[in-house]
Amino acid sequence: MSYETSAENIRQTARVRASELVGRGWLNTGDAQLSLEKLRGKIVILDFWTFCCMNCLHVLDELRPLEEEFSDVLVTVGVHSPKFEHEADPDALAAAVDRYDITHPVLDDPNLETWQAYTARAWPTLVVIDPEGYIVAHLSGEGHVQGLVSLVRELVEEHDAKGTLHRGNGPYVPRPKPEGTFAFPGKALELPVEFGGGATTYLVTDTARHRLVQIQEDLETAVTTFGSGTKGYSDGTAETAQFNEPQGLALLPAELREKLGYDVIIADSVNHRLRSLNLATGDVATVAGSGVQRLIDGENARNADPNFIAEGADPLSVALSSPWDVVYSRQANALIIAMAGTHQLFSFDPVSGQLAVFAGTGAEGLKDGAVEESWFAQSSGLIEATDGSLWVVDSETSALRKITFAETGAQVTSPVGIGLFDFGFVDGSREDARMQHCLGLAQLPDGSIAIADTYNGAIRHYSEETGELSTLARGLEEPSDILVETTDDGARLIVVEANAHQLTRVAIPEKLQRVDEGASQTARPATRLRGESLEFIARFSAPKGQKLDTRWGDPTQLKISSTPENFIVEGAGTSQGLTRSLTLNPEAKDAVLHITARAAACDGEPGGEIPDHAACHLYQQDWGIPVVVTGDDSDESELVLDLRGVN
Structure with a gap:
């Protein structure tokens, strides 16, 4: 856009x-x-x-x-x-x-x-x-x-x-500025011993210093660094390449490493690109992403599908949006990318270069079902489990998501998580369990899932067998990723503590802790609604030098839904126009409204014809608005929001 x-x-x-x-x-x-x-x-x-x-x-x-x-x-x-x-x-x-x-x-x-x-x-x-x-x-x-x-x-x-x-x-x-080996490290990856001279080493994104650091088993001593340490964008050698807040890392399967000539894929978040790293030579290259934040634009903007990426498109021409984590999926035969900026998961075939939307409509929220109809909310961590399923943590819904593959298509479920504005620190079943802005996860040897519950400063544990969320460790400083380290004495965790600027080892206890401290909701005040109906208006005016593209009818559109779904009795769905009358469920008193407004405009002055081959633009704004019905006549019966740049 x-x-x-x-x-x-x-x-x-x-x-x-x-x-x-x-x-x-x-x-x-x-x-x-x-x-x-x-x-x-x-x-x-x-x-x-x-x-x-x-x-x-x-x-x-x-x-x-x-x-x-x-x-x-x-x-x-x-x-x-x-x-x-x-x-x-x-x-x-x-x-x-x-x-x-x-x-x-x-x-x-x-x-x-x-x-x-x-x-x-x-x-x-x-x-x-x-x-x-x-x-x-x-x-x-x-x-x-x-x-x-x-x-x-x-x-x-x-x-x-x-x-x-x-x-x-x-x-x-x-x-x-912080001192030491790291400054706000983001994600970590265990490397095969051949890349450490026969010893285990780890690759860490030193996010605030805009570089990668390979460290020894002591989790502190640097073996080598990749990137100049200066914020920017440049391919090149280990000394000259530049990153901008790199985050997730994925090691390619051995057969692909040999075929492609590089070993690691990096989610270069602020550069909106995927970068490659050859660990032996230190060479860094760009494999996907134009460097422009993913928005909707182009000659066919009016009919543009925000999920569409042309088959065969040059991956360096495709816009991405804040890739935050990446993992190779055997089931998908592709890399899966947590595209945090668009609330989606993308796939990338490093052999063919094909990028595609793998899951999520782009709407921000929590909705299960078929991957193409699901909603995510700033996905920030990914792993592939031993059975081939994918596990995802959504930071904005404080949710743990699972993607399973079947002949009928991939499906999304949510073992933990309620919605955009619900969080807390509660162990228990899905109905009660709460986390707070989780960013990383790992699979434990028994198949259960450890979660970096970042804003709770904790490592949580989810068991599919019991359906229960419990607590492994507390007192950490914004843990952002987890690795599982296997030793002669069993397994233990390596935790990336972003705000402590370090990696820390944490024991996996025999008996899991249980800590309940109550659920919370965001401090953001809910919009107070008068009663059982609501008039919604999205205001839009084409920027100077553009006019609304009315050649094929009304070029504006509203998409409105709610969580819970039964909050809106009439008026939900997608239709043309920027106004909508909603009838609300008199039994439902609070909800989150999910609203997407769009308008299409093309270069040309008001009153004149749109020139041939004029550039056209699709403007879009998404809102997630908590609301509560009060029955008070002094509260709102009309909700007016601005679609991009209008007061």
């Missing part, structure tokens, strides 16, 4: 004074406490984010060039308004600021006070404040950078002329 906006498109006309910035404290300011008064004279962008959110991480990278270009007049303030309980921990937030190399002030907003003051509805939300302290734009979602560039230039010119723009350095003060 192409997204282009102008200042004219995103600037609001109402003159509204910005609310004060209220929270627990500030990061990246050298302990200084900021206020809007102290920021007067600067253009301010408030970036409402939470560090679990893939879309928020995309926006962090979108804003970097803007911050660099306007460094003397623009101040970005990250307002961290957490979804998960763990994200409200100030130490966890500080670690996230360091991990993602955030170079602007961050306000810690654990009680969502500033979030609510600015009526944010989704992560991420961007609010632009002019040098006099007035709100000039309010945007949700990704893809606004071009419109922001135009708006900031317009504000600079306007307030330079008025004398209200103050140039000079902003309030950002960098924090100290």
Whole structure:
């Protein structure tokens, strides 16, 4: 999807004074406490984010060039308004600021006070404040950078002329960097002994240093490194290649390693690419991904299928979106990729180069069934079990998913997990069990599954035989991956502790622990609905220089569903238009609405014909909105959201 906006498109006309910035404290300011008064004279962008959110991480990278270009007049303030309980921990937030190399002030907003003051509805939300302290734009979602560039230039010119723009350095003060072998390691892989001179070694993605490190059995001593350690994108040798926050790793089967001339596939997350590594030579190459984040665009955008990848397409021309983990599947005869940015699993045949959507419609949520109809939510960890099944952890639904293969097609089930806004720390059966933003997993020798329950700082255990979730270990610092190490004395775990910048060995106890601490829900407030009906409106205006593509009828579309499904009695489904009347189940009082809005526009001025061979663009926005029916006449009977760049 192409997204282009102008200042004219995103600037609001109402003159509204910005609310004060209220929270627990500030990061990246050298302990200084900021206020809007102290920021007067600067253009301010408030970036409402939470560090679990893939879309928020995309926006962090979108804003970097803007911050660099306007460094003397623009101040970005990250307002961290957490979804998960763990994200409200100030130490966890500080670690996230360091991990993602955030170079602007961050306000810690654990009680969502500033979030609510600015009526944010989704992560991420961007609010632009002019040098006099007035709100000039309010945007949700990704893809606004071009419109922001135009708006900031317009504000600079306007307030330079008025004398209200103050140039000079902003309030950002960098924090100290972690020391040691790793900085926020992501994933790990045990290597065959031939790659360690006869000894067992491990390959680790040193994510925040943008490189890979091969280490000895002591889990600390580096054998060699791959990548220059400078953030970027470049193929080449072990010394010159560049990565950008590499995550998952997969060792290819021996027969493929010999055939293809490389050994390991790397999910290079921020570069939106799959990279290959020859362990003997250290050479790094790109095997898939154009480097552009996967969106919908092209000449046939109006009829584009977000799940479609042309057969025979050059894998280097296909856009990916934040690949987070990768595993080779014998059943699929392909690599399976956790495409966190689109809430899907992709397949990649390294021999033919064919990429395809393997599972997930692209809708964010938890829905079981046939892989082509299933929903995932920021899948972040993958393994293949000994029986050939695939196990997946979805971080945003805190869920454990299983994919089994049959002649009738692959099927998805969810042994653990309830929905987008339900999490906690509870052992037990599926009805009761809860985790919190899990990122990794491994299969134990008895066939059961160990899970890196990242935001609970725990290793959990799932037994298919009993259907129960239990606890193996606690007190870890954001475990992000797990390996199983077999020794003469039995098996033990190797855990990647991201926030401790280390790999740690953890015993597998004979008797499993059981810890119940109650279930939780996100601190994000539910939208309060008046009664048994709801009018939904998605607002859209084509960017300047484009017009709606009405050549084949209404070019807009809404897709609406809910969890639970019976919350909507009438009005669910997919149809043309950006308005919908919903009849709600009077017996169901709370739910999550899943909404996808689309509109097609082509290059051409309003009132004129669309030129032949004009570039056409499909704009799409997805929302997952928790709602509660109150019966109170003062609450909402209409829900209005913006489809990309309209206030």
